[in-house]
Amino acid sequence: MLIHSPTDLAQYYRDQRKLHGVSQVTVAEEIAVRQDTVSKFELKPDNVRLETVFRLLAALDLEMHIVPKGQSASVDEKTKEWSEPW
Amino acid sequence: MLIHSPTDLAQYYRDQRKLHGVSQVTVAEEIAVRQDTVSKFELKPDNVRLETVFRLLAALDLEMHIVPKGQSASVDEKTKEWSEPW
DNA sequence: TGTGCTTACACGGATTGGCGTGTATTCTTT
DNA sequence: AAAGAATACACGCCAATCCGTGTAAGCACA
Numbered sequence: 271m272l273i274h275s276p277t278d279l280a281q282y283y284r285d286q287r288k289l290h291g292v293s294q295v296t297v298a299e300e301i302a303v304r305q306d307t308v309s310k311f312e313l314k315p316d317n318v319r320l321e322t323v324f325r326l327l328a329a330l331d332l333e334m335h336i337v338p339k340g341q342s343a344s345v346d347e348k349t350k351e352w353s354e355p356w
Numbered sequence: 357m358l359i360h361s362p363t364d365l366a367q368y369y370r371d372q373r374k375l376h377g378v379s380q381v382t383v384a385e386e387i388a389v390r391q392d393t394v395s396k397f398e399l400k401p402d403n404v405r406l407e408t409v410f411r412l413l414a415a416l417d418l419e420m421h422i423v424p425k426g427q428s429a430s431v432d433e434k435t436k437e438w439s440e441p442w
Numbered sequence: 443t444g445t446g447c448t449t450a451c452a453c454g455g456a457t458t459g460g461c462g463t464g465t466a467t468t469c470t471t472t
Numbered sequence: 473a474a475a476g477a478a479t480a481c482a483c484g485c486c487a488a489t490c491c492g493t494g495t496a497a498g499c500a501c502a
Contacts, residue, residue: 379447
């Protein structure tokens with residue numbers, strides 16, 4: 271799932287949590303944060319700390335992939351050259 | 357690229373920035389943050405705010421994909437069923 | 443050597459996260 | 473309607489962001 275913004279992520283996250291059938295409390299306990307931290311993330315994700323985001327993702331077995339625009343997400347080049355200006 | 361942690365993301369980001377041949381100053385100007393915000397992200401990404409992360413990614417034309425563990429990143433199912441326990 | 447570019451760090455300030463603890467509101471189900 | 477679960481919100485706390493501004497340290501090359 272392509273994610274463009276914190277809001278995108280939060281909405282997708284909530285959907286996935288529902289699909290997994292788990293409550294915010296359950297998620298929170300699993301990753302040692304508080305229930306209202308999960309709530310805040312789902313409602314107002316802009317200011318959540320990155321470390322918390324990864325804990326939240328782990329709780330639902332969600333993976334983050336970063337991919338250069340235009341490339342398929344499954345492709346994983348190890349190096350990429352560019353035109354040198356000298 | 358599969359990312360497991362804030363540190364993973366920061367390292368991959370720095371690599372990509374170098375590959376693009378852009379400085380922290382350039383990135384910072386493009387997305388309206390300060391140079392040392394970029395620096396802090398690359399060195400100590402745990403506490404960076406999610407909103408900042410997305411700005412940083414955009415500056416290098418990097419996309420975030422979230423994918424349930426086990427699925428290929430390029431696959432994008434809109435719904436996913438699970439075995440109902442009732 | 444010294445000039446320029448890049449990156450790391452500093453102080454002060456406003457804002458916020460995530461914590462502990464507790465409660466209000468909304469929802470689901472009987 | 474009533475009970476229970478789930479979620480949103482409250483106050484006070486400390487630590488952290490990111491800001492403005494400025495500087496110090498790192499590195500390259502003439």
